[in-house]
Amino acid sequence: xxxxxxASELFLERLNYCIYVIxxxxxxxxxxxxxxxxxxxxxxxxxxxxxxxxxxxIAVKKEATIPIxxxxxxxxxxxxxxxxxxxxxxxxxxxxxxxxxxxxxxxxYANPLPHVLMLTAIVVGVATLGLALALTQxxxxxxxxxxxxxxxxxxxxxxxxxxxSPLILEERNARRRKKTTQSNGExxxxxxxx
Amino acid sequence: xxxxxxxxxxxxxxxxxxxxxxFPKWGDVKSPASNSPVSSHFIGNTGVDTEVPNxxxxxxxxxxxxxxxxxxxxxxxxxxxxxxxxxxxxxxxPRRKDHEVEAEPDLIVTNTVRxxxxxxxxxxxxxxxxxxxxxxGGFQGGVVMGASFILIALSWDLExxxxxxxxxxxxxxxxxxxxxxxxxxxxxMLLGGEFLDYAELERVLxxxxxxxxxxAMLGVEIGVGFTVSAIMFALYANLASEGRLKEGx
Amino acid sequence: xxxxxxxxxFILLLLVVAATASLWVxxxxxxxxxxxxxxxxxxxxxxxxxxxxxxxxxxxxGAGISTVVLVATVFHLRRKSND
Numbered sequence: 418x419x420x421x422x423x424a425s426e427l428f429l430e431r432l433n434y435c436i437y438v439i440x441x442x443x444x445x446x447x448x449x450x451x452x453x454x455x456x457x458x459x460x461x462x463x464x465x466x467x468x469x470x471x472x473x474x475i476a477v478k479k480e481a482t483i484p485i486x487x488x489x490x491x492x493x494x495x496x497x498x499x500x501x502x503x504x505x506x507x508x509x510x511x512x513x514x515x516x517x518x519x520x521x522x523x524x525x526y527a528n529p530l531p532h533v534l535m536l537t538a539i540v541v542g543v544a545t546l547g548l549a550l551a552l553t554q555x556x557x558x559x560x561x562x563x564x565x566x567x568x569x570x571x572x573x574x575x576x577x578x579x580x581x582s583p584l585i586l587e588e589r590n591a592r593r594r595k596k597t598t599q600s601n602g603e604x605x606x607x608x609x610x611x
Numbered sequence: 612x613x614x615x616x617x618x619x620x621x622x623x624x625x626x627x628x629x630x631x632x633x634f635p636k637w638g639d640v641k642s643p644a645s646n647s648p649v650s651s652h653f654i655g656n657t658g659v660d661t662e663v664p665n666x667x668x669x670x671x672x673x674x675x676x677x678x679x680x681x682x683x684x685x686x687x688x689x690x691x692x693x694x695x696x697x698x699x700x701x702x703x704x705p706r707r708k709d710h711e712v713e714a715e716p717d718l719i720v721t722n723t724v725r726x727x728x729x730x731x732x733x734x735x736x737x738x739x740x741x742x743x744x745x746x747x748g749g750f751q752g753g754v755v756m757g758a759s760f761i762l763i764a765l766s767w768d769l770e771x772x773x774x775x776x777x778x779x780x781x782x783x784x785x786x787x788x789x790x791x792x793x794x795x796x797x798x799x800m801l802l803g804g805e806f807l808d809y810a811e812l813e814r815v816l817x818x819x820x821x822x823x824x825x826x827a828m829l830g831v832e833i834g835v836g837f838t839v840s841a842i843m844f845a846l847y848a849n850l851a852s853e854g855r856l857k858e859g860x
Numbered sequence: 861x862x863x864x865x866x867x868x869x870f871i872l873l874l875l876v877v878a879a880t881a882s883l884w885v886x887x888x889x890x891x892x893x894x895x896x897x898x899x900x901x902x903x904x905x906x907x908x909x910x911x912x913x914x915x916x917x918x919x920x921x922g923a924g925i926s927t928v929v930l931v932a933t934v935f936h937l938r939r940k941s942n943d
Binding site for chain 2: 526531
């Protein structure tokens, strides 16, 4: 049936893609659901590295070596075997300099293009993480907490205070001033007594 | 919120898994990414065009040098932004007593680090310069260099590391790195080629066109290494001391 | 070749465990250190896949700078998180 082949194709042959998707979902869920700001940032970082993992894994070729030239294809040529076969006419000109590789030699190397793009992505990711951590420190200095629900509470209360009309604010300040002069007067009288 | 956010997450997961049926199998040589003419051109022609054995460094610094220049600028901007956010943020605020670290620098740790740090910095230069032939290059060498200063800050205190590498000098070195990179590109433009077309440097250097690209790649990686090392240390110094640069971890 | 696939799958499962553990614990310092473990496992996986430059960069930047910067920030905040 179609169902069985979908399950076997997806989960047996492409199991690694399923695990990449699971990592992506863990990172995404942490960014949405966690209340602590540092946990959100760790979730962001997990998301970024999971995407980089997926991208690098499509550059893999079976039985291919790392993307650095082997000694026989080395452009500086001293180790190559061709420099001793100057009489052979099958490789013309290789004794003097490097040549472009043939198609079957090309499949022996891993694909370097995703590696380059992901190098940039890793470094930009750490720059973003540093900046986000600086903002988190600043938030903690300003509000005294880094839990999202407490932060929203404090912001709501600050908004309420800021949106009161000037008459009510003046009344509240006058009341507070009266209270402090009363208590100062009492302290003064008790000091005089003693 | 925790339960409510499961729904879009599972929906995205379902869509991704459904799309994963069409992906190529693990390590397939015939997959579209590996068969594309761009990567085949890079693998085949790096030796001819630039004589650099490490294909990743060649593509990073030469074929896609524009991307690398702007990535260096992004790292620099992030460092400056961290300094701007945290500078003067604790003015007039009493220092929290529970965060004062009373430990003195330990004897074993400081003497071991005294032996390790010179070796580490020479290794950083090696990784930078040998990036043409082995895995390595500008970013890796720069980060190892920055990590050597962070090691000094962790084993003694932050003031000793700042006395060796003050933040103003950090920013100067970072700017110098970007200017080196842009300067090499501009020099190639002034000599008649396009921006970052290193082959035109053969008019001033006594080498062939391919070796001109080889040497210009080294110059460009040095620029990247300067910027990355300075910004990594500045990032740590500001985050560990909340912008005060007095005490820290 | 079959041994390599088993190795890959094993490291990938360890990655999922490390990512979940980093988000589960309530102590932020433990969370930062387990995030360093996650970075190192990624570096191992890429080195096995043949992406040596990417592995080098992740080992220095991810497991070095990222972990140290997280620990330095948590030092100035509260170590206990509510969720």
